[in-house]
Amino acid sequence: MMITALPVRAGLDARVGLLAATLSWLVAGVPAEAAQVLFNPPPFAGTTALETPGRQIVGNEVFVPDFDFAADVFAFNAAAFGIESLTHQNSMAASLPSSGVNVIVLQDTDSDANPATPFLAGTAAALIAAQIDTPTPGFFIYHNSNLAMSRLVYSTDLSETTSDLKILARLTNPTGAEAIALLPTISAANFQLVPEPASMALVATAAATLVLRRRGAGSRRA
Numbered sequence: 184m185m186i187t188a189l190p191v192r193a194g195l196d197a198r199v200g201l202l203a204a205t206l207s208w209l210v211a212g213v214p215a216e217a218a219q220v221l222f223n224p225p226p227f228a229g230t231t232a233l234e235t236p237g238r239q240i241v242g243n244e245v246f247v248p249d250f251d252f253a254a255d256v257f258a259f260n261a262a263a264f265g266i267e268s269l270t271h272q273n274s275m276a277a278s279l280p281s282s283g284v285n286v287i288v289l290q291d292t293d294s295d296a297n298p299a300t301p302f303l304a305g306t307a308a309a310l311i312a313a314q315i316d317t318p319t320p321g322f323f324i325y326h327n328s329n330l331a332m333s334r335l336v337y338s339t340d341l342s343e344t345t346s347d348l349k350i351l352a353r354l355t356n357p358t359g360a361e362a363i364a365l366l367p368t369i370s371a372a373n374f375q376l377v378p379e380p381a382s383m384a385l386v387a388t389a390a391a392t393l394v395l396r397r398r399g400a401g402s403r404r405a
Contacts, residue, residue, distance in 0.1 A: 217251075217254040217255055217256060218250070218251070218254070218255040218256070219255070219256050219257075219258050219375075220245070220247055220250070220255070220256070220257050220258065220352060221258045221259075221260075221377065222257070222258065222259050222260065222263070222264075222351055223260045223263060224260070224263055225263045225264070226241075226263070226264065226337045226349040226351065227241060227347065227349055232347045232349075233339075233347060237345060238305065238344070238345045238346065238347060238348065239347045239348070240304055240305060240347075240348045240350070241347070241348070241349045241350065242350045243350075244334065244335075244350040244351055244352050244353050245351070245352050245353070246352075246353050246355050247352050247353065247354050247355065248355045248356045249356050250354050252365060252368050252369050252370070252373055253368075255373065256372070256373055256374065256375050257322075257335060257351075257352070257373060257374050257375070258374075258375045258376070258377045259322070259374075259375070259376055259377065260376075260377055261376040261377065261378065264320070264337065265320060266285065266320060266321070266376065267376075268376070269285060269286050269371070269374050269375070269376060270283060270284045270285055270286065271284065271286040271287075271288070271370070271371035271374060272284040272286070272287055272288070273287075273288035273290065273366070273367060273369055273370065274288075274289075274290060275289075275290050275291050276289060276291050276310035276311060276313065276314055277314070279311065279314040279315060280314070280315075281314065281315060281316045281317065282315060282316065282317035282319065283317075284315075284319075284321070284341075285319050285320065285321030285322065285341065286321060286322050286323070286371070286374050287311055287321065287322070287323040287324070287341070288323070288324045288366055288367075288369045289307050289310065289311065289323055289324065289325045289366075290366050290367060291307070291310055291325075292326050292328065292363055294306050294309070294310055301328050301329050302325070302326065302327065302328040303327060303328070303329065304325065304327070304334065304336050304348050304350060305348070307323060307325035307336070308323070308336070308338055308341075308344070308346065308348055309344050311323060311338075311341050312341065312342055312343055312344045312346070313344075315341050315342040316342055317342055318340050318342050318343070319340060319341045319342055320337075320338065320339055320340060320341070321337075321338060321341045322335065322336065322337050322338070322351075322374070323335075323336050323338065323341070324336070324366070324369060326362060326363050326366065330353070330358075331358045331359045331362070332353055332354055332355060332358050332362060333353075333354045333362050333363075333365070333366065334350055334351075334352065334353050334354065335350075335351045335352040335353075335354070336348050336349065336350055336351060337349045337351055
């Protein structure tokens with residue numbers, strides 16, 4: 184199953200995007216029962232966030248129920264996000280390296296040892312920025328204390344406390360302590376880049392070739 188979280192536009196482009204994402208999964212060998220949450224257009228499209236001084240935090244995220252971290256995937260259009268590869272780390276902020284990661288699962292749920300202080304997207308981003316010193320656009324997952332839910336966020340620069348943030352997804356189940364307990368289980372396999380539109384024909388050709396080879400091998404074995 185694929186959920187297109189932020190469709191660019193209806194019609195041919197949407198159908199081609201669906202085909203490309205599906206074929207990319209075939210090539211990668213993703214199980215058919217896995218769900219893919221696809222983020223397709225530029226994250227701040229339709230907003231003035233990038234032109235507005237200071238940190239802007241844009242919500243309007245997609246709500247994702249029952250995301251299965253054992254199988255499901257968040258997929259990002261490589262061209263839309265301007266990211267060529269993904270490097271994952273799941274840890275407390277204090278264990279983050281100064282560079283070299285752009286997908287972070289933040290296990291921290293408190294920034295000041297005061298449970299009454301809300302732990303929000305900006306709070307999580309500040310903890311990350313305190314560790315990373317190389318300009319890096321990227322993604323992070325954190326647990327929002329006000330919502331008692333985990334959220335997926337895109338940052339224009341993980342190393343800056345003033346970078347703009349786009350909330351991409353809210354994981355609505357489980358919540359509270361159960362959601363926090365799942366944070367350490369989120370792995371690099373839960374994140375994927377999908378091809379930009381110019382690469383779709385190549386992906387389709389590669390997938391078709393793979394299918395034909397598998398069919399040929401099956402015939403020979405029979």
